[in-house]
Every structure is written in structure tokens, then in C-alpha cells.
Amino acid sequence: MSSTESTYNLLIAELKEIAVFGSVNSLLNWDERTQMPPRASAYRAEQLSAMAKLLHQRFTAPRIGEWLSQLEAGPLDADATVNVRETRREYDRAVKIPESLVQEEARVSVLSQQAWATARKNSDFAAFAPWLEKILPLKLQRAACLGSSARPYDALLDEFEPGETAANVAKTFESLRDPLVELIGRIKDSPNKPPVEILHRRYPAAAQELLSREAAKAVGFDFEAGRLDVSVHPFCSGIGPSDTRMTTRYNENHFGDAFFGVLHETGHGMYNQGLKAEHFGTPLGSAISLGIHESQSRMWENLVGRSRSFWTHFMPRARELFPEAFNGVGDDQWYRAINAVRPSFIRVESDEATYNLHILLRFELEQAMMSQSLSVADLPGAWNEKMKKYFGITPPDAAHGVLQDIHWSFGAIGYFPTYTLGNLYAAQFFETARAELGDLDSQFAKGDFAPLLGWLQRKIHQQGQRYSAGQLVKEVTGKSLSAEPLLRHLRKKAAEIYGI
């Protein structure tokens, strides 16, 4: 074995051992949000803080830097090149963050999440504000450690979407915004309203859970290697190889929150399950970015899950499970109802089109908070103002407004834009899949989702971090990221649903 090979083996073994502790950390997080007794949160903060310290110590050990330097002198094969390149990127970031900050972030974010959950339940922004006041300086401190000349916001965004900048995101979003606002305007003016009241009938939670599980399984989620639970805020966690856990929440007076939520998390889950297990813990076995992750969830939720052909397959079962709600509902009415475009308060329950305005709002507010031009005290007002501006509506309370999302409570600032990036990636990937895989709709109508999933596994999941997000889009679709595929998709839907 050459000295390069043996150094590489040392690095990989160490990364995999660190990943074991990382996966334990993920389990602590999952447990905290789904299982943990309420009074255990203070000690959970200690546990997470100790694990964060351990992880940080192990990953920033000088020997990793030394191994990387040796390996960078080469020669390396293609796989090793990826693992070394991406480990270097992570390593260089990690060594800039002091251990004390890592621990403090871990500790505060657990307590803050608990405070948020209670504050959201009581719709009480004042109860959460002091925690956000603690979170923001920690994030500014992190950005200061990471960034040299970069804007603080960019330093944080880069952690979720490597290589992205606020300026570049803003440019992409702009090419989407005006056509989108124009389209939503025309939809609003259309007299042709879908029968959305169908969705507000009574849908018993047990039957919702059953249909959600059946759909997740049918599209390809492996329940032998995963779970579905209930949590305040839905999420999906890839805890380890063969251990992917997703959550949802049931609203018995609305079809969709849970069902499309589960399809969404299933998309994330299948990305995790599609990563190569033998590379777990190394860049080749890791997801590229949150935007690419989101492209998988949004594809299954919207491009597949809200398609007519998907429901050709699932309608009979849905009618069986919800005989009362579906009484007198035709296939076409159902299809129109689940594709209605309407202003709404809650991001995760919003439609494909307006969703992106929810993101724009958060993207603008969190940039303002990071540049310190918006104070925590002024945040609820700023939120409501933007709701008025983009949607023409005002949230009835903080739970339907500024408190709805968990992200800021655990310090995830710079995270939201990856959601709209995900929508854009998804639409562009899906156009290519359609072109390469023949008649996807007739496959979906037969309940056959394997060709699409297999294509995503080969083209995306199994590649790990071989490519950057931008490179991957080019590699898979032959073109750079553009807003056009999403706009084409939304316009086609609008034509079908609203006759415009």
C-alpha cells in the first residue's frame, strides 16, 4: 500500500468514526422533537452540547489537517479526490469555530426550540423573543469566525448551500418573482375557482396516517429502514445507514397538511436512503446541499404528488378511506382542489406557487436581522407588513405568522432560501426525467414510481458530493439553473386548473 493510500485509509476510518458520534447526535435531536419528556430538556441540552464538543474536537484535530495536506499532494483517484476536496472544505470551516461557541450554540438551541414550541402553542412572541435575542449574536459570532470579508449572511448561507451567496440567490429569485407575481395575479382574477372546501371536510387522523404511509411506501420509502412519527414541526432525519426518520402532524379538518407533508419528507427520506451506505460518514455518502435535498422533497410532494396521474392511482384508495369526505367528489374536482393557488398564512401548507413568496419574505427578514437593520422587537411587525405586501393578508396571531417555523429557534439562519432553490432544481430535474424516462404519467397512473426513483438514485443520490449543486444541475440537465422550468410547470398547471 502506498503512503497516500494508507493516509487516505486513516482519514476515512476517522471520518467514519466521527460519523458514528454524529449519528448519535442526530438521534438525540430526533428524540428531543418526538419522544423526550418535557422536563428532560435541560439535560438534553447538556447531552447535545457534550456531543457537539466531542464532534468538534475530533473533526478539528490537527492530524486531520495533516492528513489532508499530505493527500492534496496526490496522486488520488476520482473518489478520493472528492472525499479529500470536500473534507478540506468542511475542515477549513470547522477549525475557524471555537469549541466554546459550538457548545453554546448546541445548548442554547435546545432550550430555544423548547421555548419556541411553547410560545407557538400559546401564540406568544414575547416568550420567544429573549431566545431569538440569544441566538442572533451567536450567529453573528459564527459568521465573524467564518467570514473574512464576506457579509455575515453569506457566511451562514454557505453552510447550507455551499458556494451560494445572497446576491446570487437574490438574482435567481428575481427572475422568478415578477413572472410569479404576475401569474398569481392572473389566477386571483380568474373566476374559475377550484372547490377547495372539499379539503376542509373531516379527514380522520388514523385514515390520513394510513394513506400517507401507503403512499410513502408505494413511491419507494423503505419502512424497514425508517419510521414516521408525529412532531410539532415536520422534519426528516437521516440518522444513519438504514435509519431514516420522518415526522408529520395531523389536522383532521384539512386534507393535505399531513399527506403532502409526508410525501415531502419521503422525498428527503429517499435521498437519505439512496446515499451509498458504504460511504456513510464521508462526502461521497453525503447529500450535496439543502437545496438539492429540497429538490427531492418538493419533487415528490408537488411534481409527482399533485399530478393527475398520481391521483389516478391513489383516488380509489382515498375514496375507500374517506367515504364521507369524498362523497360526491369527482376526480377532476379533487385534482383542482389540491392544486388551488391561494394566499395563506402557513408556509408548509401553502401551494406550489405562493410558497416561493413565503420564502422571499423570510429571506428578506433574516438578511435584515443579520445586518442588524431589523430588531427582534420589530420582527413581528415587519413580518405582518410583508404578509400584507406579498399576500394581501394579515396573520390573526403569531402562531400563524412569525412563530410558525422552527428554523430560527435552532439558529438556522440562511436556511430558508434553500427551499426555493429546491423548487427550482426540482422542476429542472423533472423536465429532464420526463424527457429521458418516457411517459412518466402512465407509469404513475399504474402506481409505478420505480423508474423515476431509480433515475434519481443514479443521477443524484448515489453521486454523494461528487459535484457541487451547480455542477450537478448541469451534469444532469445539460443546463445551468434557471427559473424557466418551474415557471413552465406553474403556468401549465394554472392553465389546467384556472383555464388561464
Add this chain to the structure above:
Amino acid sequence: MSSTESTYNLLIAELKEIAVFGSVNSLLNWDERTQMPPRASAYRAEQLSAMAKLLHQRFTAPRIGEWLSQLEAGPLDADATVNVRETRREYDRAVKIPESLVQEEARVSVLSQQAWATARKNSDFAAFAPWLEKILPLKLQRAACLGSSARPYDALLDEFEPGETAANVAKTFESLRDPLVELIGRIKDSPNKPPVEILHRRYPAAAQELLSREAAKAVGFDFEAGRLDVSVHPFCSGIGPSDTRMTTRYNENHFGDAFFGVLHETGHGMYNQGLKAEHFGTPLGSAISLGIHESQSRMWENLVGRSRSFWTHFMPRARELFPEAFNGVGDDQWYRAINAVRPSFIRVESDEATYNLHILLRFELEQAMMSQSLSVADLPGAWNEKMKKYFGITPPDAAHGVLQDIHWSFGAIGYFPTYTLGNLYAAQFFETARAELGDLDSQFAKGDFAPLLGWLQRKIHQQGQRYSAGQLVKEVTGKSLSAEPLLRHLRKKAAEIYGI
């Protein structure tokens, strides 16, 4: 601050940090048995093995030995004396076990538990035998590391019941065995049979869960700091301060498996919840021994939960929850049914009296395995022979025999005798509580369990490891451990139920 004080503070801080990782380990174990997807078990073994290695490394670090030596030179106050003495005991044991063995035990026991669960489901001893063949040499190896001249079995027993030896346990058990066998014989010959068929009616799982939760809460389990879940083998885990999790399993064709099982785990759970949180991770915040732990579970399960006064309080609610099963059942019939003494196959479902014969059987078999006079291949035969000898019955299959208990699958050999020790401790404590607390029965009949729980908290839980098990019994009851209180209790019950 004196140098002793500052050394002591260093030791306590380190113990508490190690305890954080220990609590993470407990969570991994709990999750494995209650939540983990089946295909995740191989990686869970890696996680547990890595945590075991980490814990062992941290706890056996030479500096802990150095701190202990400095502290042993004194002077120390009473609390510090306990923490130093018990940490020394643990430390001296831990440094004798090589890290490789700790890791291998952790890895094998996860896989072995999974194999046991499947083997038990299929009643297939051959599928579990290879795992037991792996476990036994690991235990012999552990015993060899620990013991100097001690018998291997004693070295293992001492880990669960510090200071105990097989010879001493055998002596105590002997003073119990003959009177017990004589009593069970007289019960068997009594024509006066309790109406046990009542217990075999249909008891819907949801209602069983409701009653179990209500009873656990009523006696004092804090669900804000704990949970109740379902697992193949019921257990209780004190994961951390304010995080105590217990499990059960529901059998819809039998009342009692779940209900008394939950009361049992509640007893364990309340011991965990009664430990002083500020001492978590140190001997003063830890349980004394498995026998003392079991004394708490058996007290609430049997001495309280099968008493007439307990059911004076709970009968109305039980009648409400199980209207069909309780149709025509009088209070006296119920009391007699739940106190019936009968030979049975399953330890955890057996009555107060025969339970101890189940333990005797296991105690004898595991000593034989450790002295290598009994091979794994011969184990099922030996089990069935002893069942015939002690109970006069032969298990219909391995699931009702040798495969019923999880313990050996995770290497817990020397653990079973602590169950009967627990019964003995419980009866002796309870006699004293009765003498000191006035009319316990009229308190129970009113649903007031706080005086008993408060007494246990003060006398036992809050003492941590201040006393050894033997000392504690003397401290609390004024006498050494004896089989008499348990025999008095069983004879009194037999007189009530069987008129003998």
C-alpha cells in the same frame, strides 16, 4: 479552596461529564428496543460500541485514579466519602477490563438481542444458540479479568449486587425455598380455587393502557419526566434526570401482564425519579444495586398493587373501562383472581410465590453455564427438566421456556438472583413502612400513595449509594435481610385467598 476540595470538584465534574455520555448510551439502548427500524441494528451496534469505548476510555483515565488516591488521603466530609469510596470500587473494576472487550461486548450484545427477539418470535432456540455461544466466552473473559480467585459467577454477580456471592445468595434462597415449596404445595392441595378465568377475558389494549397510565400516575410516576412505551421485553431506563422511560406489552386476552408489569416498572421508575438530580452521575445520585432497585418495583407491583385496599380505590375505574370483562365480578372474586398462585411458564407473568422458583431455576442454570458444566446445546433440555421438577409442567415451546427472557442475550448473567433478593428486601421494607406510617391500607383505599412514596424517597432513593444494600436494610428496618417478612406476607395472602 483546599487542594482536596479542588481535586474533589475536578473528580465530580469529570464524573458528571462521563454520565452525560452514559445517558446518551442509555437513550441508544432504549431507542433500539422501542423505536429503531429493523434494518438499523448493524449500525446501532457500531454506535453502542463507539459509546462504550468512549465511556470506558474516559472513566479509566489514569487521572481519575490519581484524584482518587489524593482524596483517599482525606479529609473528606460524609458525602464526599461516599462518592470517593464508590467511585474507587467502580474504577478498580473498570481498569481491569480491556477496552477491546468492552467494545466487543457492546457490539455482540446488540446483534444478539436482535437475534433473540426474532428467535423468541419464532420459538427457535437454534437461531439464538450461536449468539449465546458468543456471549458466554465474553462473560468468562470478563470474569477472568475481574476476579482473582473468585468463581467466575461471583465476579459477574458482584457487578449487579455489589458484595454479593453465589454462596451467600444460595444460603438466603435456601431459607426461603423449603417453606415456600411447602406453602405452594398446600395451596395446590386446597380445594378453594380463585376464579382466575376472569383474568382471561377480553381486555382491550387501549383500555389497559389507560388504566395502567392512570395507576402509574396515581402512585407517583411523573409523566412530565418520563414515558411509557411498548417493547418485546418490558424494562425501565433512567436515561437522565427528569427522563425515565418504561415499557410494557399488551395481551388483550389477559389482565395483568401489562397492568402489573407497568406497576412494576413504575416502581423502578420512581426510584430513578427519586434519586437526587443534583447528584446525577455520581454515586450519591445512583441506585445501590439491582436488588434494591427490584425491591421498589416488586413493592409497587405486589405488596401495593395486589393488595385489597389498592383495588378498593381502582375497582370503580376498572369496571368502567372493562364493562364486559367485569360483568358479574365481585370485589372479592377479583382480589382472589389477581392473587392466585399457580405454576406457570412465564416468569414475568407469574404470581408472587412461584416467581421465586423461576429465579431459582435461572440462578442454577446460569451458574452451571458459567462453570461450564452445562453446554448451550443442553440448555433447553436442562430448562425443561427443572420446570418439571419445580413446577410439574413442561413448556410447549422455547418461547414459553428458555427463550422467554432477554437477559442472557445481552450478557446479563448473574442478574436473575437480584430479582428474588428484591422480593426479600421489598417485604422487609414494607413491614417497617407499615409499622412507621400508620394505616397504609386506609391510605391506599383513598388513592393516597404519597406517604409510602415519600417514606421510600427519604429512606432509600435520596440516599443514593450512601449505604451498601445490606447496610441499607439494617439502617431502614433495624435488622439484617431475612426471608421471614416475605414468608409472613405470602402466608397471610394464602390464608386470605385459599383459607389455609
